[in-house]
Amino acid sequence: MPALDGFYNVLTSLTADQVILGLLVACGLMVVVEERRLSLSALLVQYLLLGVLVGPELYRPIVMVRIGLGVAVCLVLYITAWHVETVLRRQPVASVGLPQAWQGPLGPAVSGGERAPSARGMGALFRFVVLVLAVLVAYGLWRAYPLGMVPAAVNLTSYLLVTTGLLVMLTSADPLRIGLGVLTFVNGFEGTYLFLENSLVMIALLSVIDIVVALGIVACAEMWLVSLQGEAAA
């Protein structure tokens, strides 16, 4: 497949610094901008760049499979996000203040019939400041606990993705955005772990974990939507 090979060659021509910068921008977009396409694009960029970073350690077809897996996960999430947005847009404005679009906080999360406080108060500036803090924490962790058996760039990237993932989880109120945080966290861990343990069985099992987590996010998001509709109807 020459097209795939060409694409892979373009990716592998990036230097480690460029990859880290790209991941930093992607993480920033995911945290600061709550727009659906940008958030999912950021996740897709993560999968691509992480594939490039761990590429030298793995057999090339396996890297391609892992990147393909990332694309599939993003596609599944995109379909769900599109469905959620479409349904929410059809809701009448008066129906208990349901949000009209997925971008921005998806409205208050339903918890036991009670509404959790909206994340709307967390403006872009606040999220940007928190992101800067998370990047500093990641840098501090990297300096304090460098793993000798992992390349420095991969180690830093992992810390960055883990802290960003936790940040997205903590500042989100709807299943899809929380899910993006979970996948970012898992990506960060896998970046380092694939250097520590790269047997085929473990790579396969990690991929299954990715798929199962993505399916869980989709199931929760769809059921969340149904329960919101039920509440609106009531």
Place this chain on the structure above:
Amino acid sequence: MTIMWLVALPLAMAIVVLILRQIRVLAAPLTAATLVAMAILAISWGGGRPLVLMGRSIGLAPGEAAGLALCCVLLAVLVLYGYRMPQGAAAYPLTLAAMGLLAAATLVRNTTIAGALLEIGIIIAVLLVPSQRPGAAMTGMRVLTLMALSAPMLLLASWAGEHLTGNPGDMLVARIGGLAVALGFGLSLGVVPFHIWLPPVFRHASPLAIAMLSVVANLAMLLYLGSMLQVTMWPGQQAFYAAILLAGGVVTAVTGGIMAFPQRSVHGALAYAALADMGIVLVGLGIGTAVSVRAATLHVALRAVGIVAVAMAAGILQHSLDGDDLEHLRGGLRRAPRSLVAMAIGGASLAGLPLTAGFATRFVLYRALALQNVPWAALTVVASVGPAWAFVRCLLAAIVSAPTSGERREPIMPALLSLALSLSLLFLGIFPHLLNVLPGEWLALLWPTLDGF
């Protein structure tokens, strides 16, 4: 290769049941039969010679086989219960798939692969939680998030163990490994302060999901903990693990007991009673004598039966009375007598009241704890009043003569199943010597004794 059927059978049947899931009259018996077959396979193969498959050792100790069989039987009872009390469209195939993976995690001796299989199984079990009920989807998402956080911890701990076998003395990796073990198991077992996911599951999820996450997954996780405790990461680690288990167990038991006190519903009382009971199990493992570890092993099994019995009863009460809080329970004895009796006996066993099975093992563990630390033992005993009071309060509300809120009578078969499980706990409480009839190898030590350190 008979043992591989323990994994292949549920995974294959999950596909069949997925196709037939709308025809409940076929799907439920097929699922229950598969689970019973798994129980028989586990018991008949347990203790057999380990196999080597693709260079990996596969085996099943008799105690592990007994634990797996108990889980399968309890799930089969819940599936039959679910025939009249629907648990969700995909509940049966998800249960089988999760059981297949958890069985695989128990069989595989390599801790890294076992950890990954365990996490996949648990995440599939989490898929049982989201439903159309308000709050269930967000509860599912929270549990998924915490389980996804615990997966890397367990894999990291396992890697650290393997790394330190070849490179002893790498203190950074040892520290990472110790921290990962504490965080990974704390999150997965719902030990205080990582218990936040547990009460919402009892509140919003179906009895099948409750059983999968608080009984089956916990048991599989405890068996995995047994394997991890045998991996040496640094000198003196056993003392560290004993202290962590003991302190975590006491804090969990006391917090669960105190939090149970103000609960005004059956599911609330059950959630915190189950939490406190997990604390008691950890106390037994942390004390680490042969007697306390055996008592903890038995307590895990009795806890499992108690949780399933009360969860089933709570489900029936919600169905018949439109709720299981004190307001809805008023006068409920006339409408759901069997379920209320099942709730009372199962709850009493979970709280460790005398004449129930839970008392016998709790008594042994209280005594063992008192030998180590009297104030902690006293605190744990006093805190156990909380779950007992919560269940008694629910029972008192139900026996009041008042008009009931619900219209439906309790379904007979599910109520009888719940009652049968509870009566078995009462029977074992009155005749505890019957536990001696169990084969000795079932109670053989699955966890290392930590007291010698």
